[in-house]
Amino acid sequence: MSHPRPSPTAWHRPMVARLSDEKHRTATMLELFFDLCFVTAVAQAATAFEHELAEGRIGHGVLGYAMVFFAIWWAWMNFTWFASAYDTDDVPYRLLTLVQITGALVLAAGASQALQQEDFTVITWGYVLMRLAMVTQWLRAARSDPERRSTCLRYAIGIFVVQVGWVVRLALPEDTGLATFAVLVLAEIAVPAWAERKATTTWHPHHIVERYGLFTLIVLGESITAATGAVRAALDSHAALGDLAALVVGGILTVFALWWLYFARSASVHDRLTTLRMALLWGYGHYLVFASAAAVGAGLAVNVAHATGHGHLSDRASAAAYTVPVAVFVTVVWLLHHRAGGLRRAADALHPLAVAAVLAATFAPSPVLVTGIITALLIAATLILAARSETPGTPGTSGTHETPDAPEPSGTPGTPDS
Numbered sequence: 001m002s003h004p005r006p007s008p009t010a011w012h013r014p015m016v017a018r019l020s021d022e023k024h025r026t027a028t029m030l031e032l033f034f035d036l037c038f039v040t041a042v043a044q045a046a047t048a049f050e051h052e053l054a055e056g057r058i059g060h061g062v063l064g065y066a067m068v069f070f071a072i073w074w075a076w077m078n079f080t081w082f083a084s085a086y087d088t089d090d091v092p093y094r095l096l097t098l099v100q101i102t103g104a105l106v107l108a109a110g111a112s113q114a115l116q117q118e119d120f121t122v123i124t125w126g127y128v129l130m131r132l133a134m135v136t137q138w139l140r141a142a143r144s145d146p147e148r149r150s151t152c153l154r155y156a157i158g159i160f161v162v163q164v165g166w167v168v169r170l171a172l173p174e175d176t177g178l179a180t181f182a183v184l185v186l187a188e189i190a191v192p193a194w195a196e197r198k199a200t201t202t203w204h205p206h207h208i209v210e211r212y213g214l215f216t217l218i219v220l221g222e223s224i225t226a227a228t229g230a231v232r233a234a235l236d237s238h239a240a241l242g243d244l245a246a247l248v249v250g251g252i253l254t255v256f257a258l259w260w261l262y263f264a265r266s267a268s269v270h271d272r273l274t275t276l277r278m279a280l281l282w283g284y285g286h287y288l289v290f291a292s293a294a295a296v297g298a299g300l301a302v303n304v305a306h307a308t309g310h311g312h313l314s315d316r317a318s319a320a321a322y323t324v325p326v327a328v329f330v331t332v333v334w335l336l337h338h339r340a341g342g343l344r345r346a347a348d349a350l351h352p353l354a355v356a357a358v359l360a361a362t363f364a365p366s367p368v369l370v371t372g373i374i375t376a377l378l379i380a381a382t383l384i385l386a387a388r389s390e391t392p393g394t395p396g397t398s399g400t401h402e403t404p405d406a407p408e409p410s411g412t413p414g415t416p417d418s
Contacts, residue, residue, distance in 0.1 A: 013090040014144040020202040037101045041108035048115040050298035056312035064115035069291045075130045085201040103130030154195035205273040223297030230301035246369040253372030288332045295325035319367035354378040
């Protein structure tokens with residue numbers, strides 16, 4: 001049976017499941033601290049990615065960034081969904097979460113080495129440390145939650161076996177590195193679907209949406225920080241402010257628009273997170289949201305370096321380092337928030353058109369500024385069409401207010417798809 005979370009911190013509490021419809025379920029201070037520590041790893045990965053792009057190693061940089069960011073995202077996501085169901089906030093829970101934070105810091109320390117030199121030793125041990133702490137949490141839940149004991153044990157066993165695989169991978173020949181990485185990634189993402197196939201954990205839809213939104217905020221903030229550092233470095237090298245003005249304005253417009261775009265519809269997304277299928281789609285899809293958001297800052301830094309005569313990329317390659325992650329972010333957020341299964345209104349076509357325009361901006365004289373203007377116009381057009389649709393008697397609206405998307409058909413929260 002599920003119970004609401006008791007209030008003050010205790011030395012020990014049974015790790016019973018929290019209610020999936022618990023009232024006033026919000027992120028805790030420990031979760032926010034967890035996110036802030038994790039963004040250190042995001043910053044290190046983005047900085048290393050920027051360095052690889054600036055040196056002209058585009059393919060190597062993109063592949064390495066994708067691999068390193070998977071470790072960051074997957075460890076963060078697993079903790080987030082577990083905490084939504086089993087946050088007891090007792091001393092063992094807090095200590096194990098602090099162990100995971102320590103692992104995140106180790107992972108951050110090894111991010112540059114893994115991305116630039118393909119040496120995954122440090123990052124692997126940091127990742128395994130986080131994941132083994134997660135195994136302990138699942139074993140605690142299995143002991144205290146008999147209704148979902150098999151699910152919790154499946155998680156613990158699945159995670160542990162895959163961690164053995166990551167450690168073994170370190171001893172394998174280098175030429176097997178990419179293949180074994182792909183196999184272990186598939187094993188990692190298969191564990192939740194396997195574990196929850198009979199009885200799902202009681203994650204809280206409102207809480208999950210809030211947690212993802214908060215981490216998106218932090219990653220977008222990291223993009224601003226990275227861009228600010230790049231501009232400051234350029235000014236320290238006596239670059240003219242006029243040469244950087246278009247980059248600064250375009251970067252600010254873009255990040256503001258990405259924030260607006262993400263949170264324009266995220267408040268109603270929890271209505272659709274009522275099935276295991278939708279939960280997996282939402283959770284897994286955010287790999288591209290987080291990775292592209294962090295890459296926007298790296299791409300802006302690359303363009304600042306290019307504008308001041310540093311780096312080894314061509315004009316088009318430098319521009320693509322910025323426009324491509326922006327296009328990916330807009331596309332994935334549109335798919336996750338707006339469910340682009342059918343284009344029924346004029347507003348539904350705005351995002352694909354904006355994505356095409358952003359990619360075309362790669363060939364513009366000032367790609368960052370043009371991208372910022374395009375994304376700002378996307379927000380403006382969306383607001384105008386939304387206002388028109390809410391005005392009675394507006395042609396094409398039948399004099400009615402626009403209704404939100406209907407939730408996916410399902411049973412009660414916490415029940416897997418049949």
